Amino acid sequence: MILERIVIGVGILLAHILNGTNLFDIGTAIKPDFMILFVIFFALRKGGMSGLWIGFIGGLLTDAALGGEEGLGGKVYYKIGIHSLSFSIVGYLLGKFGRISYNENFVSISIFAFLLTLVTRGVTYMLFSFFFHPNLNYSFMATSIYNAAIAPLTFFTLSWIYKLDPTSEGMR
Amino acid sequence: MLWDRLSQLREFISVVFCVLFSISSLVWNGNLVVKGVASTQRVSNAVSSSIDSFGSLFKSAYNKLESYESVRKERDSYAKLIEEYKVLPQDINSLRAENEVLRKELGFTPKVDYPYIKAEVLSIRLNSIYRTIIINKGKDAGIRPYMPVIGRAIDETNGQVIQALVGKVIAVTGGSSVVQPIINSNFTMGVQIPKTNFWATLSGNSGRGMEAVLNYIDNGIIIDPKLITGKQIGPTLPTNETSFIESFGNLGRAVFSSSSGGVFPAAIPVGIIVEEGPRSGSFKTAYVKPYIRFEELQFVTVIRKTPDKWVEDWPEEKSISIENPYFGELNFPGEILESKEVGNKDKKPLPAPAPVNPITPTPAPKKTEAKTVIPPNATAPKEKKKLSTETDDSEEMLRKLEDPN
Numbered sequence: 246m247i248l249e250r251i252v253i254g255v256g257i258l259l260a261h262i263l264n265g266t267n268l269f270d271i272g273t274a275i276k277p278d279f280m281i282l283f284v285i286f287f288a289l290r291k292g293g294m295s296g297l298w299i300g301f302i303g304g305l306l307t308d309a310a311l312g313g314e315e316g317l318g319g320k321v322y323y324k325i326g327i328h329s330l331s332f333s334i335v336g337y338l339l340g341k342f343g344r345i346s347y348n349e350n351f352v353s354i355s356i357f358a359f360l361l362t363l364v365t366r367g368v369t370y371m372l373f374s375f376f377f378h379p380n381l382n383y384s385f386m387a388t389s390i391y392n393a394a395i396a397p398l399t400f401f402t403l404s405w406i407y408k409l410d411p412t413s414e415g416m417r
Numbered sequence: 418m419l420w421d422r423l424s425q426l427r428e429f430i431s432v433v434f435c436v437l438f439s440i441s442s443l444v445w446n447g448n449l450v451v452k453g454v455a456s457t458q459r460v461s462n463a464v465s466s467s468i469d470s471f472g473s474l475f476k477s478a479y480n481k482l483e484s485y486e487s488v489r490k491e492r493d494s495y496a497k498l499i500e501e502y503k504v505l506p507q508d509i510n511s512l513r514a515e516n517e518v519l520r521k522e523l524g525f526t527p528k529v530d531y532p533y534i535k536a537e538v539l540s541i542r543l544n545s546i547y548r549t550i551i552i553n554k555g556k557d558a559g560i561r562p563y564m565p566v567i568g569r570a571i572d573e574t575n576g577q578v579i580q581a582l583v584g585k586v587i588a589v590t591g592g593s594s595v596v597q598p599i600i601n602s603n604f605t606m607g608v609q610i611p612k613t614n615f616w617a618t619l620s621g622n623s624g625r626g627m628e629a630v631l632n633y634i635d636n637g638i639i640i641d642p643k644l645i646t647g648k649q650i651g652p653t654l655p656t657n658e659t660s661f662i663e664s665f666g667n668l669g670r671a672v673f674s675s676s677s678g679g680v681f682p683a684a685i686p687v688g689i690i691v692e693e694g695p696r697s698g699s700f701k702t703a704y705v706k707p708y709i710r711f712e713e714l715q716f717v718t719v720i721r722k723t724p725d726k727w728v729e730d731w732p733e734e735k736s737i738s739i740e741n742p743y744f745g746e747l748n749f750p751g752e753i754l755e756s757k758e759v760g761n762k763d764k765k766p767l768p769a770p771a772p773v774n775p776i777t778p779t780p781a782p783k784k785t786e787a788k789t790v791i792p793p794n795a796t797a798p799k800e801k802k803k804l805s806t807e808t809d810d811s812e813e814m815l816r817k818l819e820d821p822n
Contacts (some may be wrong), residue, residue, distance in 0.1 A: 264542075264544075265540045265542065266540075267541060267712060270712055275544075276543070276544035278544070293428070294427075294428060294431060297431055297432060297435060298431065298435075300435075301435045301438075301439075304439075305454050307545070308454070309454050309456075310540075310542060310545065311542075311545060311546070311547045311549065312547075312549045312551065312587075312588055312595035313587075313588040313595065314587045314588055314595070314597070314603075315562040315563075315587060315588050315589075319562075321588055322446050323442075323446055323451050323452070323454075324443075324546075324547060325442040325443070325446075325451045325454050326438070326439040326440060326441075326442035326443035327439075327443065327546065328546075329435065329438070329439045329442075330435070330436065330439035330440065330443075333432075333435040333436070333439070334436070337432060337435075369546055370546065372443075373546045373547075376443045377547075377603075378602065378603060378622075379602075379622070380546055380547070380602035380622065381602065381622050381623060381624035382548070382600065382602050382621070382622065382623065382624065382625070382626065383546050383602075384544060384626065388544060
């Protein structure tokens with residue numbers, strides 16, 4: 246049980262580190278979001294609670310990467326809470342209600358990855374606009390399409406690493 | 418018993434915890450937990466940069482093959498620069514001396530050459546909601562918040578290597594700093610085209626991936642000559658005539674930092690105007706393509722210039738408070754009085770206006786604050802009264818003409 250959690254934790258860290266690299270860039274700053282894919286994968290395979298906690302921890306790491314900003318009086322302002330909220334909500338709701346409509350095949354994986362990346366980034370954008378300012382530069386479509394394209398391969402790799410075959414006993 | 422009850426509510430408690438923690442972190446920004454979470458950034462950035470440098474072995478090999486042409490251009494420009502530099506030392510001393518003398522004569526502030534620090538880029542997060550660049554030098558190396566950051570870029574118009582603006586430092590730790598690039602949604606600065614009347618505010622919140630937007634451009638400035646009317650006037654001009662008309666516009670021109678904000682030194686190249694944007698009220702907007710290719714940035718230079726003294730020491734009493742915006746509605750005293758009269762049940766006639774000596778100038782108001790409220794003894798009500806008297810007189814004359822008895 247503990248070992249399983251440690252391995253999942255390592256996976257979250259790896260997704261976060263890959264998000265920080267420029268290895269998967271296409272053109273000018275079109276990047277995939279591995280953390281969303283990781284949350285979607287575990288929410289679909291292990292249910293709402295896994296989606297919630299993996300989304301929360303992964304979101305906290307993503308928020309930490311946004312860095313601080315020094316304001317008046319030398320006080321540093323952080324943006325912790327935006328991704329942790331959006332990822333955990335989407336992960337929980339997907340694991341709780343979205344698994345019924347999910348079928349394990351390439352098309353289904355890509356559609357789920359596309360729609361959920363779009364929704365997650367939409368929620369993140371709204372939270373950021375509400376707490377800070379509207380960000381017109383935030384990419385919705387490009388990242389969603391990229392995620393949809395790489396989702397089948399990512400799911401296959403994660404299924405193999407975590408031994409979470411969708412047909413295995415106790416998955417559903 | 419309690420444990421069983423808690424186990425049953427585990428899911429509900431988990432959801433409430435995650436939501437409450439996230440919202441409280443956003444609202445109460447500086448708590449210890451938030452600082453602790455934020456400090457993990459350094460570790461992950463270091464690992465990300467290591468992976469980047471490992472991956473760049475393969476990626477850069479491909480990129481170098483692809484960008485052979487740009488490398489060749491770069492080499493040519495360097496060769497040209499070396500030739501120019503060989504001649505420069507002969508002139509530079511005499512020019513420097515002359516410049517010093519002229520500056521003293523004209524009373525200009527002495528020109529300052531700022532020291533700088535070279536730093537390596539650890540991480541570039543352009544896909545995140547708040548775009549940042551992390552560099553490997555921080556407080557220990559003398560970097561402070563609000564220091565300008567520049568980087569090497571190639572001016573595509575002439576193939577020359579220039580030091581263009583990357584952004585500014587927004588937070589520092591001991592061994593790393595967070596840089597806010599000019600394409601960050603919260604970035605603003607003053608820019609200009611030297612020797613012209615082109616001044617604008619550059620904002621990173623352009624809505625276009627890798628471009629910035631210029632706001633508050635004077636309405637009289639032509640950016641794209643084709644958009645003056647939106648329709649073609651007269652016959653189609655030959656190609657050389659079209660280029661003559663285009664020369665009035667500002668498309669393709671470079672914008673530079675204006676130093677008006679006190680953060681950036683003047684005349685740092687920022688980018689090139691590529692397109693005229695939609696109008697914003699009475700002002701024009703335009704899109705700027707930065708010189709810096711952020712996705713390929715590897716090294717930057719931090720200029721060790723802290724914000725100008727006046728930015729920090731600007732006294733509160735000198736701040737201009739505009740109660741009514743310039744383009745907002747103005748409350749003329751006549752209208753105020755009339756509206757008061759309408760509200761008042763006992764309608765009394767207006768008091769006779771005080772005689773104004775046309776020779777005596779109106780005394781200047783004691784307060785110098787830019788308030789658009791007009792003093793009550795302004796001329797508007799008097800003119801109104803005079804007009805009404807004139808109307809009464811003409812009616813009287815008409816009546817007399819109609820009825821001579």
